[in-house]
Amino acid sequence: MDGWILGLESTAHTLSYGAVLSNGQALPAATDTIRPTVGGIHPREAADHHRDVADNLLTKLLEQHELSLSNLGGVAFSQGPGMGPCLQVGAGIARALAAAHEVPLIGVNHCVAHIEIGRSECDCDDPVLLYVSGGNTQVITRLDGRYRVLGETLDIGIGNMLDKFARKFGHPFPGGPVIEQHARAHLDAHPNATLDGLELPYAVRGMDMAFSGLMTAAVALVQKGAPFDAVCWSLQEHAFAACVEVAERAMAHSGKHELLLGGGVACNQRLRDMCTIMAKEREGSSHAPPRIYCIDNGTMIAQLGWLELGAGRTTSLNESAVDPGLRTDATPIAW
Ligand code: ATP
Ligand code: FE2
Numbered sequence: 001m002d003g004w005i006l007g008l009e010s011t012a013h014t015l016s017y018g019a020v021l022s023n024g025q026a027l028p029a030a031t032d033t034i035r036p037t038v039g040g041i042h043p044r045e046a047a048d049h050h051r052d053v054a055d056n057l058l059t060k061l062l063e064q065h066e067l068s069l070s071n072l073g074g075v076a077f078s079q080g081p082g083m084g085p086c087l088q089v090g091a092g093i094a095r096a097l098a099a100a101h102e103v104p105l106i107g108v109n110h111c112v113a114h115i116e117i118g119r120s121e122c123d124c125d126d127p128v129l130l131y132v133s134g135g136n137t138q139v140i141t142r143l144d145g146r147y148r149v150l151g152e153t154l155d156i157g158i159g160n161m162l163d164k165f166a167r168k169f170g171h172p173f174p175g176g177p178v179i180e181q182h183a184r185a186h187l188d189a190h191p192n193a194t195l196d197g198l199e200l201p202y203a204v205r206g207m208d209m210a211f212s213g214l215m216t217a218a219v220a221l222v223q224k225g226a227p228f229d230a231v232c233w234s235l236q237e238h239a240f241a242a243c244v245e246v247a248e249r250a251m252a253h254s255g256k257h258e259l260l261l262g263g264g265v266a267c268n269q270r271l272r273d274m275c276t277i278m279a280k281e282r283e284g285s286s287h288a289p290p291r292i293y294c295i296d297n298g299t300m301i302a303q304l305g306w307l308e309l310g311a312g313r314t315t316s317l318n319e320s321a322v323d324p325g326l327r328t329d330a331t332p333i334a335w
Pocket of ligand 1: 160294
């Protein structure tokens with residue numbers, strides 16, 4: 001393959017440019033995330049943010065890795081799923097760069113990119129993926145040439161649930177890391193902590209999950225006087241146990257032995273530890289990529305673009321419309 005691949009990520013709150021060299025080597029991305037101080041993320045405000053930072057961020061990536069657009073080999077972008085206005089900013093930049101430099105355009109599936117960067121960084125072969133991010137919570141594995149969703153959230157993504165809970169108590173986005181710190185503080189203060197009095201609803205529904213009831217019940221616990229640290233700990237224990245339970249069943253059903261974590265919530269050390277324990281009990285293994293590749297990043301988009309281009313797949317201009325509802329299993333695995 002000639003030249004390096006640029007990857008553009010813009011599905012939600014983050015604009016990120018990443019790069020993969022022609023030999024497949026992944027380079028850390030240049031990333032900028034909108035962090036509203038009040039309220040959640042408005043798609044159009046996020047899109048405006050992405051437009052504002054786009055130029056400087058690309059320059060930053062090029063300078064950081066001494067890359068030049070003159071030997072660009074292709075431009076990959078997140079085609080979906082995500083927020084329409086945000087996706088359109090990334091797609092617009094990608095089309096313009098590909099046209100200006102006369103290189104192939106490659107529209108990729110954001111969820112599949114989370115899987116592939118994990119597979120390559122962790123050297124996994126055929127894992128069950130536990131994909132836990134703000135907008136998505138899915139248990140996925142490869143069957144008959146596609147990544148199939150074996151179980152997923154029926155309401156909100158686990159990360160959105162954590163963010164909403166944190167926001168109720170004055171902690172701005174992203175709430176997940178704040179909850180992790182408070183949960184750890186609870187365990188430091190109470191090494192023999194139990195869940196007595198901190199029980200929350202069961203979040204597993206067959207092979208699916210549901211998190212909004214968990215959040216409402218956790219908010220009510222704090223309002224009834226339970227310490228915030230203790231509820232953060234209980235919320236993590238219940239929500240992560242649900243994900244690990246579904247992932248374990250997916251491993252049993254599919255007969256696979258590797259578990260791979262992906263998505264922003266996979267930054268959480270407690271979740272990583274629970275997955276390690278579960279996989280060990282099944283005589284399997286659990287893997288998690290470096291945290292810079294768990295959160296949304298342009299490198300994973302570049303890496304999937306590199307794989308797809310290597311398999312001969314590119315995206316013509318008239319196929320390059322964004323698809324906010326793109327499903328994980330809509331993308332054939334051609335590589
Ligand atoms: P997607 O488009 O895949 O849904 P996303 O837009 O939600 O992704 P990510 O960067 O994958 O973006 O994930 C962000 C989420 O990860 C936020 O909800 C954030 O609170 C959560 N998160 C980040 N770090 C941690 C952590 N240490 N513990 C728990 N959650 C975390
Ligand atoms: Fe993501």
